[in-house]
Amino acid sequence: DAKTTQPPSMDCAEGRAANLPCNHSTISGNEYVYWYRQIHSQGPQYIIHGLKNNETNEMASLIITEDRKSSTLILPHATLRDTAVYYCIVRPIRGSNYKLTFGKGTLLTVNP
């Protein structure tokens, strides 16, 4: 039972902003939105997470809609090294189950 829906692939020109969408229409009030990415043949890397407010760090920005049913990960100036599979994950704030449920994600290809 997929909790998130992402497009399978996207392209972006180098230097431009990459906007990766995620639908999580069944998200509950005690669940966070997490983003990870996985460069080919490497382990996933944490990017950012949020509950309801927009968040920004040195890697990316996360915009969550007011109804929390969707979000967008923004890479402001994409580089070739940002080519990776990006995973949007919903998980509870508290609880003994700490697992991350990874779907197939979005393959972002940054083109020169």
Added chain:
Amino acid sequence: DGGITQSPKYLFRKEGQNVTLSCEQNLNHDAMYWYRQDPGQGLRLIYYSQIVNDFQKGDIAEGYSVSREKKESFPLTVTSAQKNPTAFYLCASSILQGLHEQFFGPGTRLTVL
């Protein structure tokens, strides 16, 4: 230099043999995890451990076994009972308090011939 190490990077085994994958972390994390990834797919949880000498089955534990004798180490054994063992195996760790972001190792690619 803190992090998670997995060894080896590539591993080849004959069908019917058990094989143990290593995972070590020096991040002082309480929780550790094993995931499996098949080509073009997301990660699936095999086992996880929140504390030494304790571990729980994930979504696809059949054919696998783990141990957690030390906080730093969480080895995974792929047994001959695992029907399709060829895959990319990823180990991760996290703290238990707070939002417990998971840190991943570089992975081990296991090929069973």
